[in-house]
Structures are given as structure tokens and as C-alpha cells.
Amino acid sequence: MTDIGHAVRQICAVYHNDASRLMDIIEAVQSRYGCVSSEAMNLIAQALGIPRVEVHSTVSFYSFLSNRPKGRVIIRLCSDPIDEMFGMLPVANTFEETLGVHVGETTADGAITLEWTPCIGMSDQAPAALINDVVVTYLSTDKAREIVAELRRSGDPRKLVHRLGDGHNAHPLVRAMVHNNIRRKGPVVLADLPPGAALRKALAMSPIEVIRDIKTSRLRGRGGAGFPTGMKWEFTRQAEGARKFVICNADEGEPGTFKDRVILTEYADLMFEGMTIAGYAIGAKEGILYLRGEYAYLRPLLEHILQVRRDAGLLGRDICGKRGFEFDIRIQLGAGAYVCGEETSLLSSCEGRRGDPKNRPPFPAQKGYLGCPTSVNNVETFCCVARILDRGPGWFAEIGSKGSPGTKLFSVSGDCAAPGVYEYPFGITLAELLRDVGAEDVQAVQVGGPSGQLVGPDSFGRRLEYDDLATGGSIMIFNSSRDLVHIVRKFLEFFADESCGYCTPCRVGNVLLLRKIEEILHDRGSPDDLHYLEELSATVKFASRCGLGQTSPNTVLSLLRNFPEVLKRRLKPPAGEFLATFDIRAALADTERLVGRSSVMYAP
Amino acid sequence: MSETIGFTIDGRPVRARPGQTILEAADAAGIYIPRLCAHRELHPFGACRVCTVKVNGRPQAACTMPAAEGMVVESNTPELTEHRRRLIEMLFVEGNHYCMFCEKSGNCELQALAYRFGITAPRYPYLFPNRDVDASHPDVLLDRNRCVLCARCVRASQQLDGKNVFQFVGRGANKTLWVNAERELADTNLDVRDRAVDVCPVGCILRKRQGYTIPIGRRRYDHEPIGSDIERAGAARGA
Incomplete structure (x- = not known):
């Protein structure tokens, strides 16, 4: 065994003993020990x-980091409601039985840990x-048994991948069984563009002209908030500071979203091109791709694409022969924290800290990463940028x-014939989308993920656009057999787990909302x-x-507003003299x- | 008076120096905006959200929001009072606060806020968390049952004492005040005279062997509601 002191000092030295690279250092130490x-x-x-x-x-903040030893192999089962609808609970039970541990535990030999994520x-x-x-997909109880057998035999999760997915999922640097499931391509994001084409057009203009073009295009952020991209860039450009940053938010953690996964797999060049254009426009030399820890399997491919771009003169110094224009991109890996998709939490995380959001003002455009003016944009937004520069x-x-x-781009999942990624012009109705994806007997659609809205058939005529049903892209479809109260409970559990805990209302309020919904699910609800x-x-x-x-309360509020009868059915006025939440029999038992x-x- | 910013709080004109927060300007004007994590000597943190006001109709924490010319700030409205009451109740049910035998009773800012807002019992269920008590330090007791995660001690240790005794670990409901040592408070360089010990608004950080040196009934908030000092100073200036 190597001396841990020596090894840790070596790892820290790789990052020049720079505390702002603490995330990388911790990840390196953890992967070694x-x-x-x-x-x-x-x-x-x-x-x-x-x-x-x-x-x-920092270590204690991220769910993929641990201060206690875990198994050499960690199985993280996806806990979202869609996975549950498609049979995750029996799969989880099978894992528990075959491994002889409960979720949250490690096998006695220290080989395998089983967790929810x-x-x-x-x-x-x-x-x-x-x-x-x-990544292992389309799990079944049989597959769960096979997985455990293989892990017991070889201890090597890579051996679990037998059939590779399509496109770059089969790339030697990826080798994943993931499928892209691209169902509908549009003209902007899911279309080919030779690397450098848009960048050369941008570099033929002045940075101010590039920003003007983005403003003329009226591009708004694709992450969900919809802030005008051109304006964000202008603020960042105008902010004082010798050092500026472009950050790409690839921390898509909103349950039911996976469109960035597909962009990162197949269209990373387009995204990097957009980032480089942003660097030119705002006067930044440094870019960071903040990649969620769940997508670590894509990192080797992304590093490779960056290197190819460097070799082609699309990154580095004097890019495309433009003297004095210098820009490069590094990848910052996250470690399992939904809140880091919030742009100021993402900055904290990039700085090596807990993913706590920052106070605003100042905004990132004024004081962002390491206190420098920073523009944080979504993966899809950067793709749009490149296309806008190319096509006008x-x-x-x-x-x-x-x-x-x-x-x-919409990430469509749940009760439909063809889940996957769809690119549509903004403004299509939910009904059109539901028809195209083959959704029948739809009770409700969660638009924009748990932080968005749960809508019923009376809203299917509404349009998917910023001014009506706004969404970062997550569309989860629930048919009439699904229990909406249970789904809302799952979402609240998610928010309570993922709250950073900084402020009172989010830290405590989400737990209280969850408690109340659980009481209602257990038939202890009152009007x-x-x-x-x-x-x-x-x-x-x-x-x-x-x-x-x-x-986070949107999930509760949309249940209350759009499905009042679903909740009311489960509520009853207290029968006796006690509150509905009070169980006199249980209280007296001891x-x-x-x-x-x-x-x-109080005899029974 | 050049170089000052003019705005209103609940219709009252207020002047602020550039860089001052709404809370600081309000204090100077004798308007009390309820707060818990904010502390005069420390950089604003914005965690408790009790000082949330409406600025031009949008919610903002008064402790972190810089005053700006022409702002219309609402603070003492039924809507904001109700939100604040709920936040204070959340802080009560989140921890284990046993006022009736807490040494801080009467000097406790959380308790005093509850009295000011007329809270007799929280409407939310108690969460009864399992939290550690660290009695290892010879002179200081750390009882996490009463911690409200305001970060005053974290900030005071860094900003006033030039140390780093405290920090948070974990997240969400598991967020916990921790100390800069492998095990416990005794292993840190905390001194009983550190400002980090004084600034705790509740009974989480207490000096040992100092129980009830001021009897109940003669303590700070036994006689007047929290915030009275700010309001009195304002009234004196206004008179």
C-alpha cells in the first residue's frame, strides 16, 4: 500500500495546491481510495x-462523495417515478435479495454497495x-440477478455492457448500452454542422456584432428560466474584470430530463463551438463544462473532442488564425447534487465548495466564478448560438x-409509445406532442419536471413556449392508472433530499410538505x-x-389547482374527537x- | 446631502449610504425589520429569510439586498408578517427547543421573535431530530439541538476571531454545524472569549458555569420586545 500522505500530496500538486480545485482533488482521492x-x-x-x-x-455535500468506505462497486438505482412505473421496485427487491443487503448498505465482504439515486x-x-x-438500462429482475452474478464473478461493471447503443454510445471511449432515442430532429440543435463553420463566421465579426446577432435572434436560455442570452452576454462583456469565464451548465438534474445527454453524446462539437463563440463575444479566455457526475461515462469522449478541436485550431491560441483570440475549455465533474444546476450553486461547486447558491446581487455576469464576470448558459443554448451564427x-x-x-428539445418519458428526445419549434401544443409520442389515456403530464407544472387534459391545448407552458424540456406522461398523490410525494422527497439546507423555507418547508402529503397518502388527511x-x-x-x-412547491400547488378531486378523495373529516393525524391506538400501545x-x- | 440614496419603507422615506443594505438603512432610520441570522458586526448571510421584504413587489432578503434609489420596500404588512411567522415556526419545529429550561431563555432571539409575533405554539409538527451535544470543550457547550443554522458563529470565527472553528456539513435537513477538528470542539482552537461564542442567537453555544447569572425576569427580552432598541432610537431621532 502506497503511503496515503504521499499520494494525496501528489494529487494536490497536480492541481497546483489550488483550493478552488477541491472538487477535482476530492474526486481523485476518492477514486483512488x-x-x-x-x-x-x-x-x-x-x-x-x-x-x-x-x-x-464539501465532501459531505455531494451524494457521490463519501467519508466512509463503500463497496468497490456502487449500484445506484434511479429512484424517479418513471423508473418506478416501469418496474424498479421489483428490481430493487431482487438486488436486495441477491446481494443480501438493504438499499443503503454494503455487502459484508465490502464488494458492493446498493443505493438509491x-x-x-x-x-x-x-x-x-x-x-x-x-449505465445499465431497461432493467428487469432477471437482469438484476445477472448483474449481481457478473459483479460477483469479475467485480468489473464494464463487463455488464454486452450490446452497445447507437451513435457515439458505441464509440470506443464511451462503450455504453445507452440509446439516444432521437425521435424527431429539428433544424437547430439536432442537425449537422461542420466544426468551425459557425465559429469562423463569428470571428469575421466584432464581438459586439456577435452579441448583436444573438440579441436579434431573441434567443432565450434553454435551461428553464428563459433569460435573454444576448443580454446576459452583454452584461458579462461590459462588467469590469480582466479575467472572464464562460460556463456551460451540463448538470441537467431535473427529473425526466435527458436531452442534454443526447447533445453531449452526439452534438458536443456544436456545444463547444457555441461556448467558443461566447468566449469571443464576452472576452473570456477560459471556459468550463460543468458535467453532472451521472454523465461521467461521457467524459473521455468529451475530452477527446476537446483535444480534436485543439488540434484543429478551434481551441487554444489564435483560434482559426484570429490573432489574439485565445480560448480553452476544461471539464468540471459534479458529484450528485441537483441544486448545482442552479447557476450560482454551480459556481460554488466549480470553486471547490459545497453547492450552496450565492446571494444575488451581485449576479454572475458581474461577479461569478472566482469573483470574475461569468456567463453561465445551458448546453442547448450554446448549440442554438452556434446555429444562429451559422444561419443568421x-x-x-x-x-x-x-x-x-x-x-x-423535449425529453419525453412515461406512459407513451415512443419515449425519447424530440426537437420541435416552440409553440406546438401539448396535444400535438402527446399525439406524436403515442400517448393514450393520459391523466396528467408533468411539464418542466417536478419544479414545473402537473397539468391535465384541460391544458393539453396549451402551447409549449415561454409565455404559456414553459419548460426546460422534461415531459413526463402519466396515464389513468397512476397515483398522482404518490408521484407528488416522490417529487417532494426529491426536493427535500436535494435542498442544500442554506435557507429556512426550503430546508424545513419541503420536509413539512412531504410529511403532510405522506399523511394524506396514509389516509390521515383532513379537509x-x-x-x-x-x-x-x-x-x-x-x-x-x-x-x-x-x-419545489409547484408540484403540490399544481396538484391542488389542477387535480383537486384527486386529493379531496383521500381526505375525510376526522371521525372522532382527535385530529386525523393522531392515532389513539398507536399512542396507547406502549x-x-x-x-x-x-x-x-379508548377500547378498540 | 449628496451621495445618499433615497427610497421608502412602508411609505416612509429613508436615506441610505451607497453600499448599505436595506436592513442597515432601516436600522439607521429606526425601522425594525425582524431578522435572525443578520448581525451588525458580520457580513450578511441571508439564510433565515425572516427579514424578507418586498422590493418593488418582489421578495428579497433585506439583509443582503443593497438599497437603491427609488426602491419601494414593504416590510410591515399582514402578508409579510404571516410569512415571517411561518418561518419562525419552521425554525422551532426543525430543532429541539426547550425554552422552559434553556439557559438562553429571555436572551434568546428566536424566542423573542416568537413573542414579538405572538406565536404561542407552532402550527407545524415537531420534527424531533436526533442531534449531537458536544460538551468536550472545557469552557464552551455546543448543543446542536438548539442550532438554527444561522452561521453567525461560522462567520464570527472567520471574520472577527481570525479562526475557522465552525462550518456546516451535510445538506438539506441533514445540514449540521460542525467544528474544525476530526472529532470535537475541544480539539479546535476555540477560546471561551471568542466572539463566535457571543453571537449565537439561541442556546446552541453556551459558556459553561455561567448558568442563570442573570435571573429569569431580568433578561434582555423579558421587558420589551426584540427590536425595541432600534425603534426607540428612531423615535428619539424623530422627536
Whole structure:
């Protein structure tokens, strides 16, 4: 065994003992030693000259990082409702039985750990799991048994991949069984563009002209918030600072979203091209792709594409022969934290810290990564940028609807014939989409993921665009057999787990919302609960510090507004003298057992 | 007066120096905006959200939001009072707060806020979390049952004491105040005279062997509601 002190110091030295690279350092230590032990934390803190508790704080924040040893193989089962609908619970039971552990435990020989994890971006091929970095899809109880047998035999998750997926999923650097499931290509994102074509056109203009083109195209951010991209770039360009950054948010964690996975797999060149154009426009030399930890399996391919672009003169110094224009991109790997999709949390994470959001103002355009002006944009947004520079802003602005130019990628999952990725012009109705994906007997659609809205058939005529049904792209379809209250409970569980805990309303409020929905599911709900949920949701939305808490109650509120009868059916006025949540029999059980007789007043 | 910013809080004109937050400007003007994590000597943090006000109709934490010319700030409205009441109740049910035998009773800012808002019992269910008590330090007790995660000690240790004794670990409901040591508070360089010990608004960080040196009934908030000092100073200036 190598001396851990030596190894940790070496890892820290690779990152120049720079505390802002703590995430990379921790990930490297963990991949070598299986965890970041107390001793390792001391050593990292020493090497970087930071307090030990700062290292501990970062390690403890991310669900893929651990300070205790886990199995050499970690099976992470996707816990989202779509996976459950397609049979995850029996699969989980089979894993538990064959491994002889419960979810959350490690086998006695220290070989395999079994865990739940929120959406891994594979809802179109559910149920799915991550086994270390290897994705396994379309799970069944039989496959679960085979997986355990193979892991027991070889201990190597890579041996679980027998048939490779399509496109770059079969690339030697990926070798994944993942399928792209591209169902409908549009003219903007899912279309070919020779590397460098858009960039050369951009470099023939001045940076200010590039920003003007993006503003003329009226491109809005594709991550969900819909902020005008040109304006964000302009603010970043105008902000004072010698060092500026372009960051691509590839932390798509909204349950039911997987369109960025497909872009990263097949259209990464387009995205990198958009980032490079952004660097030119705002005056940044450095770019970061923040890649969610769940997509670590794509990292070797992405690194390779970056290198090819460097070799082709599309990254580095004097790009495309443009003297003085310098730009390069590094990949920052996340480690399992949904909140890091929030742009200021993402910045904290890139800086090596817990993924706490930052106070605004100042906004990232003024003071972002390491205090420097930073533009954070979505994967799909950068693809749009490259296309706009290639085809012109007028071409782009004519696609889609008035307030929402361009196309949108939708990640469609759940009860439909053809789950997958669809690129449509903005403004199509939900009904059109549902028809194309082969959805029948639809009870409800979760538009925009759990932080979006749950809508019923009376909303199917509405348009998918910023001014009507806005969405970052997640479309989850539930037929009439699904229990919507249970689905809302799953979503609240997700938010409660993923809250960073910084502010009171999100940290406590989501737990309280979850408790109440659970009571209702256990038939302990009373009519007063509707009011309780409304009030509590209002405060969580109103007072939360970032987008997570400001949107997490949407799932409850849309259930209350759009499906009041579904909830009311489960509520009943308290029968006796007690609150519906109070179970007198349970409360008396211990006493009755101790005194050896049942209560006289409250006899069963 | 050049170089000052003019805005209104609940219709009252207020002036602020550039760079001042809404909360600081309100304090100077004698308007009390309820708050818990904010502390005069520390950089604003924005965690408790009790000081949430409406700025031109949108919610903002008064402690982190810089004052700007022409802002219309609402603070003392029935809607905001109701949100604040709920936030305070959340803080009560989230921890294990046993006011009746807490040494901080009467000096506790959380308790004082509850009294000011007329909260007698929270409407939310108690979550009864399992939290650790760290009594290892010879002079200081750390009882996480009463922690409200305000980060005052974290900030005071860094900003006033020049140390790094405290930080948070975990996330969500599992977020916990931790210390800069492998095991416990005794292993840190915390000194009983550190400002980090003083700034705790609740009974989470307590000096040992100092129980009830001021009797109940003669404590800070036993006589007047929290925020009275700010309002009194404002009234005196206004008179």
C-alpha cells in the first residue's frame, strides 16, 4: 500500500495546491481510495492550506462523495417515478435479495454497495441504474440477478455492457448500452454542422456584432428560466474584470430530463463551438463544462473532442488564425447534487465548495466564478448560438413562436409509445406532442419536471413556449392508472433530499410538505390540509433563496389547482374527537402493553 | 446631502449610504425589520429569510439586498408578517427547543421573535431530530439541538476571531454545524472569549458555569420586545 500522505500530496500538486480545485482533488482521492477518509481530509487541508472542516463540508455535500468506505462497486438505482412505473421496485427487491443487503448498505465482504439515486437522465430507457460510472438500462429482475452474478464473478461493471447503443454510445471511449432515442430532429440543435463553420463566421465579426446577432435572434436560455442570452452576454462583456469565464451548465438534474445527454453524446462539437463563440463575444479566455457526475461515462469522449478541436485550431491560441483570440475549455465533474444546476450553486461547486447558491446581487455576469464576470448558459443554448451564427439571426427568429423563437428539445418519458428526445419549434401544443409520442389515456403530464407544472387534459391545448407552458424540456406522461398523490410525494422527497439546507423555507418547508402529503397518502388527511398545503407552499416559494425552493412547491400547488378531486378523495373529516393525524391506538400501545390491559376509555 | 440614496419603507422615506443594505438603512432610520441570522458586526448571510421584504413587489432578503434609489420596500404588512411567522415556526419545529429550561431563555432571539409575533405554539409538527451535544470543550457547550443554522458563529470565527472553528456539513435537513477538528470542539482552537461564542442567537453555544447569572425576569427580552432598541432610537431621532 502506497503511503496515503504521499499520494494525496501528489494529487494536490497536480492541481497546483489550488483550493478552488477541491472538487477535482476530492474526486481523485476518492477514486483512488474509495472514500475521503478523515485522514485524507487532514492531508488535503494541509496541502491546500485550508481548514479541515472546509474539506469535510464539501465532501459531505455531494451524494457521490463519501467519508466512509463503500463497496468497490456502487449500484445506484434511479429512484424517479418513471423508473418506478416501469418496474424498479421489483428490481430493487431482487438486488436486495441477491446481494443480501438493504438499499443503503454494503455487502459484508465490502464488494458492493446498493443505493438509491435521483434521476440519472435515463427516463427514456427506464428502469436504469448507475454501476460505478457504467449505465445499465431497461432493467428487469432477471437482469438484476445477472448483474449481481457478473459483479460477483469479475467485480468489473464494464463487463455488464454486452450490446452497445447507437451513435457515439458505441464509440470506443464511451462503450455504453445507452440509446439516444432521437425521435424527431429539428433544424437547430439536432442537425449537422461542420466544426468551425459557425465559429469562423463569428470571428469575421466584432464581438459586439456577435452579441448583436444573438440579441436579434431573441434567443432565450434553454435551461428553464428563459433569460435573454444576448443580454446576459452583454452584461458579462461590459462588467469590469480582466479575467472572464464562460460556463456551460451540463448538470441537467431535473427529473425526466435527458436531452442534454443526447447533445453531449452526439452534438458536443456544436456545444463547444457555441461556448467558443461566447468566449469571443464576452472576452473570456477560459471556459468550463460543468458535467453532472451521472454523465461521467461521457467524459473521455468529451475530452477527446476537446483535444480534436485543439488540434484543429478551434481551441487554444489564435483560434482559426484570429490573432489574439485565445480560448480553452476544461471539464468540471459534479458529484450528485441537483441544486448545482442552479447557476450560482454551480459556481460554488466549480470553486471547490459545497453547492450552496450565492446571494444575488451581485449576479454572475458581474461577479461569478472566482469573483470574475461569468456567463453561465445551458448546453442547448450554446448549440442554438452556434446555429444562429451559422444561419443568421433572422433565420432563427422565424422558427417557433413570437415570444419564443427557435426550437426546443423535449425529453419525453412515461406512459407513451415512443419515449425519447424530440426537437420541435416552440409553440406546438401539448396535444400535438402527446399525439406524436403515442400517448393514450393520459391523466396528467408533468411539464418542466417536478419544479414545473402537473397539468391535465384541460391544458393539453396549451402551447409549449415561454409565455404559456414553459419548460426546460422534461415531459413526463402519466396515464389513468397512476397515483398522482404518490408521484407528488416522490417529487417532494426529491426536493427535500436535494435542498442544500442554506435557507429556512426550503430546508424545513419541503420536509413539512412531504410529511403532510405522506399523511394524506396514509389516509390521515383532513379537509383542512388543503389550506395548510397552500399556505406552506406559498411561504416556501416566496421566501426561498434560490430557484430550488422557489419552485419545489409547484408540484403540490399544481396538484391542488389542477387535480383537486384527486386529493379531496383521500381526505375525510376526522371521525372522532382527535385530529386525523393522531392515532389513539398507536399512542396507547406502549402503555397498554406495560399495564397488561387495554384502555377503558379508548377500547378498540 | 449628496451621495445618499433615497427610497421608502412602508411609505416612509429613508436615506441610505451607497453600499448599505436595506436592513442597515432601516436600522439607521429606526425601522425594525425582524431578522435572525443578520448581525451588525458580520457580513450578511441571508439564510433565515425572516427579514424578507418586498422590493418593488418582489421578495428579497433585506439583509443582503443593497438599497437603491427609488426602491419601494414593504416590510410591515399582514402578508409579510404571516410569512415571517411561518418561518419562525419552521425554525422551532426543525430543532429541539426547550425554552422552559434553556439557559438562553429571555436572551434568546428566536424566542423573542416568537413573542414579538405572538406565536404561542407552532402550527407545524415537531420534527424531533436526533442531534449531537458536544460538551468536550472545557469552557464552551455546543448543543446542536438548539442550532438554527444561522452561521453567525461560522462567520464570527472567520471574520472577527481570525479562526475557522465552525462550518456546516451535510445538506438539506441533514445540514449540521460542525467544528474544525476530526472529532470535537475541544480539539479546535476555540477560546471561551471568542466572539463566535457571543453571537449565537439561541442556546446552541453556551459558556459553561455561567448558568442563570442573570435571573429569569431580568433578561434582555423579558421587558420589551426584540427590536425595541432600534425603534426607540428612531423615535428619539424623530422627536
